[in-house]
Amino acid sequence: MAPRPTTSAVQEARAAFAARLREIRIEAGLTASDLAARAGWQRSKVSKIEHARQAPTVADVAAWCEHARATDQMPDLVASLHAVEGMWVEWRRLERSGLRRLQEASIPLFERTRSFRIYEVGVIPSLFQTVEYATARMRRIVEFSGVPDDVDQAVQARMDRQRIVRTGDRTFAVVLEEAALYARIGDTEMMASQLAWLITVAGLPSVSLGIIPRGIARTMWSTPGFWIYDDGRVGIETPTARITITQPREIAIYERTFTELSSMAVVGAPARRIITEAISALDC
Incomplete structure (x- = not known):
C-alpha cells in the first residue's frame, strides 16, 4: 500500500502512540480513573491522551509507565514520543x-x-x-x-x-x-x-x-x-x-x-x- 496523505500520516502516528498507552494501562489492570488518581490527574486527562486529543509530555509518559508498572517500556515510549513530535x-x-x-x-x-x-x-x-x-x-x-x-x-x-x-x-x-x-x-x-x-x-x-x-x-x-x-x-x-x-x-x-x-x-x-x-x- 502507498503512504496516505502526509497530514493523515501525522494523525495516525499520534493515534497509534495514544493506543499504545491505552494498551499499557489495560494490561496493568487499571481503569482510566485508577491511573488518573495515582498520577494526581483529572480523569479527563487520561481520556484526552488516549484519544489523541492531548499530547502527553515526557513527564506524563514517565508517570504513566510508573503507575502501570511498565517502566521497562519508558525509553522506547519516550523515543516514540519525540519521533511523533518531530514529524511535523x-x-x-x-x-x-x-x-x-x-x-x-x-x-x-x-x-x-x-x-x-x-x-x-x-x-x-x-x-x-x-x-x-x-x-x-x-x-x-x-x-x-x-x-x-x-x-x-x-x-x-x-x-x-x-x-x-x-x-x-x-x-x-x-x-x-x-x-x-x-x-x-x-x-x-x-x-x-x-x-x-x-x-x-x-x-x-x-x-x-x-x-x-x-x-x-x-x-x-x-x-x-x-x-x-x-x-x-x-x-x-x-x-x-x-x-x-x-x-x-x-x-x-x-x-x-x-x-x-x-x-x-x-x-x-x-x-x-x-x-x-x-x-x-x-x-x-
Missing part, C-alpha cells in the same frame, strides 16, 4: 530567517547519510538541480510565501550541498515520474539545460536514475514525493510543512512503496531516451 515542522517557522538557513540546516543529515532513496513526482530533486532551475524554484517560493528574499545565497547553499553526490561513499537511487521532466518552471533554454544535466549526473557511478513512463500499466499509484535517508528516516515536504518519519513500521511502508515504484521505472538507455524526448518536446 511548519515551513513558516523554518523559512522565517530565509531559505539559505533552510538549505544549510539539512547539511548534517545529508553528510551522514550513505544511502539516499528519492522519489519525486513533479520536480527534479534538489541534489541534481542546475543553478538556474534552483533559482526559479526558490524565486517562486519567495513570491508565494512572502519569506525573506535571500534566493542567491540559498541557491549557493544548495549548490554547495550537492558536493555530496561526488564525494564520499554514498549511493543515490532516484525514481522520477516522467511528468517531472515536463513541469516547466522556466524558459526553454533553462529547462533543456536542466534535463541535459540530469542525464550527466545519471551517469555517475553513485547514481541510479529510474523514470516511470507516463503510459506504463501501474502497479503502484503516485504519492507525494519522499526521501529515505539510510534506513532510519523519511522526509516529506508539503506546501505547509516538512514531515520527518522515524517510526520503523512507517519507514518500512515507504521502503516497500519505493521498491514497487522502482519496479515500474526504466533505467539506463531507456531512461536517457525519455529525458532526450522531453528535451525535444521543449521546442514544440
Whole structure:
C-alpha cells in the first residue's frame, strides 16, 4: 500500500502512540480513573491522551509507565514520543530567517547519510538541480510565501550541498515520474539545460536514475514525493510543512512503496531516451 496523505500520516502516528498507552494501562489492570488518581490527574486527562486529543509530555509518559508498572517500556515510549513530535515542522517557522538557513540546516543529515532513496513526482530533486532551475524554484517560493528574499545565497547553499553526490561513499537511487521532466518552471533554454544535466549526473557511478513512463500499466499509484535517508528516516515536504518519519513500521511502508515504484521505472538507455524526448518536446 502507498503512504496516505502526509497530514493523515501525522494523525495516525499520534493515534497509534495514544493506543499504545491505552494498551499499557489495560494490561496493568487499571481503569482510566485508577491511573488518573495515582498520577494526581483529572480523569479527563487520561481520556484526552488516549484519544489523541492531548499530547502527553515526557513527564506524563514517565508517570504513566510508573503507575502501570511498565517502566521497562519508558525509553522506547519516550523515543516514540519525540519521533511523533518531530514529524511535523511548519515551513513558516523554518523559512522565517530565509531559505539559505533552510538549505544549510539539512547539511548534517545529508553528510551522514550513505544511502539516499528519492522519489519525486513533479520536480527534479534538489541534489541534481542546475543553478538556474534552483533559482526559479526558490524565486517562486519567495513570491508565494512572502519569506525573506535571500534566493542567491540559498541557491549557493544548495549548490554547495550537492558536493555530496561526488564525494564520499554514498549511493543515490532516484525514481522520477516522467511528468517531472515536463513541469516547466522556466524558459526553454533553462529547462533543456536542466534535463541535459540530469542525464550527466545519471551517469555517475553513485547514481541510479529510474523514470516511470507516463503510459506504463501501474502497479503502484503516485504519492507525494519522499526521501529515505539510510534506513532510519523519511522526509516529506508539503506546501505547509516538512514531515520527518522515524517510526520503523512507517519507514518500512515507504521502503516497500519505493521498491514497487522502482519496479515500474526504466533505467539506463531507456531512461536517457525519455529525458532526450522531453528535451525535444521543449521546442514544440
